[in-house]
Amino acid sequence: MNYLSEAVVWLNDPLNWTNPGGLLDRLSEHLQISFWAVLLGCLIGWPVGIWLGHRGRGGSAVITLANLTLALPTLAMLTILPLTPLGFGKPPVVVALAVFAVPPLLSNAYTGLRSVDPEVKDAAKGMGLSGSQVLFRVELPLAVPYLAAGLRTAAVQVVATTTLATFVNGGGLGEIISAGFGLGISVGGNQIVAGGLFVVLLALVVEGLLALVQRLVTPRALRAAKRRRPTAAAPAG
Template sequence: MNYFHEGIVWLNDPLNWTNPGGLLERLQEHLVISLWAVLLGCAIGWPLGIWLGHRGRGGGAVITVANLTLALPTLALLTILPLTPLGFGKPPVVVALAVFAVPPLLANAYTGLRQIDPETREAARGMGLSGGQVLRQVELPLSVPYLAAGLRTAAVQVVATAALAAFVNGGGLGEIISAGFGIGMSNGGGGQIVAGGIVVAGLALLVEGLLALVQRLVTPRPLRTRRRRRPSAAAPAA
């Protein structure tokens, strides 16, 4: 409890927010890293999951790839990628976090398209719609809640894990925690470590809450009612 009190005191000091390398600067870095990682994950996971879901094939491969990707230690990736041409800094952090973001995006995209009633697809084809038109006008609108759920899961995971960027000089809120360890627990570093952890946890909860609201808003009202009546399909990797 003493360290927790020191952490609250540290957060109440305005200089810890506004100084160079302070919380505001690190928070901005953290959000930028997380945003690029999630965008890269969406660019990979969504098209692949939508394509496989539309074709109705590769479900086993989706589950296998998603689980294997989740099994990769993020810290190990952060250690290995800087030794590649990416070098140290933000690029390897973004790539490593994007790898971590792909599984829920991929799995939820695939699940979202496969949960659509086959009779709905047949009715659309019976109206003369082509495969691409069925995808754009029927499948994607009905799978939006699942796409939003995958985005929500991926974003929260990335925001919470981005603190590890400090290990490869990637910036972010992890730098606050790392600096606290450098100061030493007995010299006030414990309070800084706790403060950094509180901010990371609070940011993850804030992202969770905002994206939960977005997910509800983009879900059509009839689908909300149906999802309340029966459990939604569980994403394999989430």
């Protein structure tokens, strides 16, 4: 059986979209979970990364924290967190995915603040700006492209990983795939492939939209400087 062609047929059936528990319902759940997870990750990762980058300290701590967080298996966290007072459902999924979203948000925020030219900051201080004014008027505007890049990476990762929410009754598009497995490969194979394709397409759409946002928030001068920057030559030998 050609599961890919059968998956396309399954996706073209309006009832698979509009029925209770269909693609539209699951897509809404998927986007809600992803939104709250990324938002929680931003509330944790951005302030810490910005503060450390502004102070110019804690680079090794940022790298260590990011590596430790990435080393945590998301599926294991989804299995453990429901045993806490969070219980089953969406709350443990949001927390687990937020932990997964923090590393790119934190590291990009730190890198963005540290990438600001020290001479620019010295000039701002020479004009009488306080430390907080330098942060909000100079460093943060110049670091916006890095913040957008971290948001883009975190959002795509979370959207793709939210599929695992089905293992703890968290909803999302993973329920479509799980239901297909429940029917058996011979019967539900088309639904499994359709669910997987839909998740891939959703991740690509999020990637494209946030790539556009990243480009729009990057000042033209920075984009021009990036295009003019020479490519490093490969080492000889």
